[in-house]
Amino acid sequence: MHLQTTVSGLFAAGDVAETFDVAWGDRRLHALWPAAVEQGRIAGCNMTGEGIWYPGTIACNALRIEDLYIVSGGISNPSPDEGYQSHAYHDPSKRIYKKIVTKDGRMAGMVFVNDIASAGIVLSMIKKKRLLSSVKADCLSARFNAGQVSFII
Amino acid sequence: MKTVIVHPEKCVGCKHCMIACAIEHSQSKNLLSAISEDPAPFPRVFVDIAHDLVAFPSRCRHCSPAPCLEACPSGAIYRDEQTESVVIDGGRCINCAMCAMACPFGVIRYQRDWRVPSQEQVATKCDNCMERLQKGSMPACVEACKTGALEYGEVNDLIREGHLVAIRQEKPPKEVQLWRALNAAMS
Numbered sequence: 523m524h525l526q527t528t529v530s531g532l533f534a535a536g537d538v539a540e541t542f543d544v545a546w547g548d549r550r551l552h553a554l555w556p557a558a559v560e561q562g563r564i565a566g567c568n569m570t571g572e573g574i575w576y577p578g579t580i581a582c583n584a585l586r587i588e589d590l591y592i593v594s595g596g597i598s599n600p601s602p603d604e605g606y607q608s609h610a611y612h613d614p615s616k617r618i619y620k621k622i623v624t625k626d627g628r629m630a631g632m633v634f635v636n637d638i639a640s641a642g643i644v645l646s647m648i649k650k651k652r653l654l655s656s657v658k659a660d661c662l663s664a665r666f667n668a669g670q671v672s673f674i675i
Numbered sequence: 676m677k678t679v680i681v682h683p684e685k686c687v688g689c690k691h692c693m694i695a696c697a698i699e700h701s702q703s704k705n706l707l708s709a710i711s712e713d714p715a716p717f718p719r720v721f722v723d724i725a726h727d728l729v730a731f732p733s734r735c736r737h738c739s740p741a742p743c744l745e746a747c748p749s750g751a752i753y754r755d756e757q758t759e760s761v762v763i764d765g766g767r768c769i770n771c772a773m774c775a776m777a778c779p780f781g782v783i784r785y786q787r788d789w790r791v792p793s794q795e796q797v798a799t800k801c802d803n804c805m806e807r808l809q810k811g812s813m814p815a816c817v818e819a820c821k822t823g824a825l826e827y828g829e830v831n832d833l834i835r836e837g838h839l840v841a842i843r844q845e846k847p848p849k850e851v852q853l854w855r856a857l858n859a860a861m862s
Contacts, residue, residue: 556746556777563740584772591785593776638772639781642742646779658726667723668780669683669731 523576525565533569535561542578544649545596545630552579580648584638590617593641596631596648597623606630611662620662627654629661640666647671676759679803679817679825680833681732684847686722686824687854688730693718695819699804702789714787714794719801720816721782728858732824734816735782735801737761743800746777751798760803765791768798822851 523542527534536558543550557579564576582595600606600623610621616636622644623631629648634641644661652671654661659670694706701709701716709716725731741761744752751767752774754760763774765788775783775798785796804814812818817827826833846852 555748556742556773559745563745582776584776586770586772591772591775593772595776638775639784641776641781642778642783643781645776665723667721667725667731668733668782669723669725669729 524568525561525576533565535565543580544578545580552581582645591638592635593638594633595645598631598633622661624654637664643668643671676830677828678830679814679827681734682824683731685822686730686732687822687851688722690722691819692720692732692816692825693722695815696720699815714789717786728862733780733782737803742777743774746773755805758803758805758808760805762802763798763800765797770796774798
């Protein structure tokens with residue numbers, strides 16, 4: 523997928539472009555600023571003949587309300603009986619909630635509330651479709667860090 | 676382009692880099708007076724335990740293209756032309772948490788910084804010690820690292836040296852091996 527439309531030489535990026543969703547595995551609209559910037563850069567490069575492959579993205583967003591930070595991405599609330607498994611960690615005293623959704627041993631979605639330091643690492647694992655067995659640590663732990671994700675080292 | 680390269684296999688987890696970083700970004704740049712400052716100084720480099728009790732110093736890679744820079748809707752994150760570092764302008768940060776979502780290394784934190792007049796929480800991360808680089812010295816974490824786990828230099832030279840080390844099949848220094856053996860014995 524090079525962000526070229528069905529019309530040869532015509533490229534699309536941003537809110538008007540339906541692109542591949544890595545988590546869902548189909549084409550979806552990602553009306554998000556980070557996705558638009560990335561698509562714009564790649565579409566611009568491809569217009570000049572670079573031929574950069576766009577692997578697709580996932581629906582993800584971040585929100586802050588006063589001292590409450592929320593990051594969610596991928597399939598965070600799957601419908602039951604589709605083979606998805608949810609793993610959650612909840613600490614009411616620190617107002618921390620973390621949930622990851624897996625399917626077939628791969629990360630499919632996540633919701634992190636308040637402790638969002640490792641949210642980017644988990645989201646990049648969803649985007650890259652990494653096997654959970656390649657991670658030798660608990661993704662929901664507060665001490666989860668980039669060093670534990672073997673593909674980064 | 677000059678940058679800092681991390682060799683996790685040489686890190687013993689002493690956290691000297693974290694203290695040096697917090698002091699460098701404090702108001703007084705002195706350990707004794709920095710601990711009583713408000714807001715309290717905090718590090719931008721993080722030493723965590725990775726797998727098999729090996730410490731891993733995690734630090735902003737100043738990626739190109741940088742996902743945090745692309746994700747920032749207020750334009751607070753920019754690339755410094757002289758040092759090619761990705762830097763956050765705290766005054767323009769709206770604290771929307773988009774950069775923490777985008778960073779694949781999890782090195783962006785939300786803290787109160789004395790440089791920001793509003794004293795609100797803003798996104799903070801490693802700025803490659805730009806003030807020190809402009810004076811011609813190296814980043815504080817590299818200067819503090821005693822084992823050579825953090826190395827500053829021309830990126831191509833450091834990568835070439837890394838390949839040579841791999842070809843020579845060098846082992847970590849004896850002190851590091853002893854420290855690892857002690858750690859393993861205690862766990």
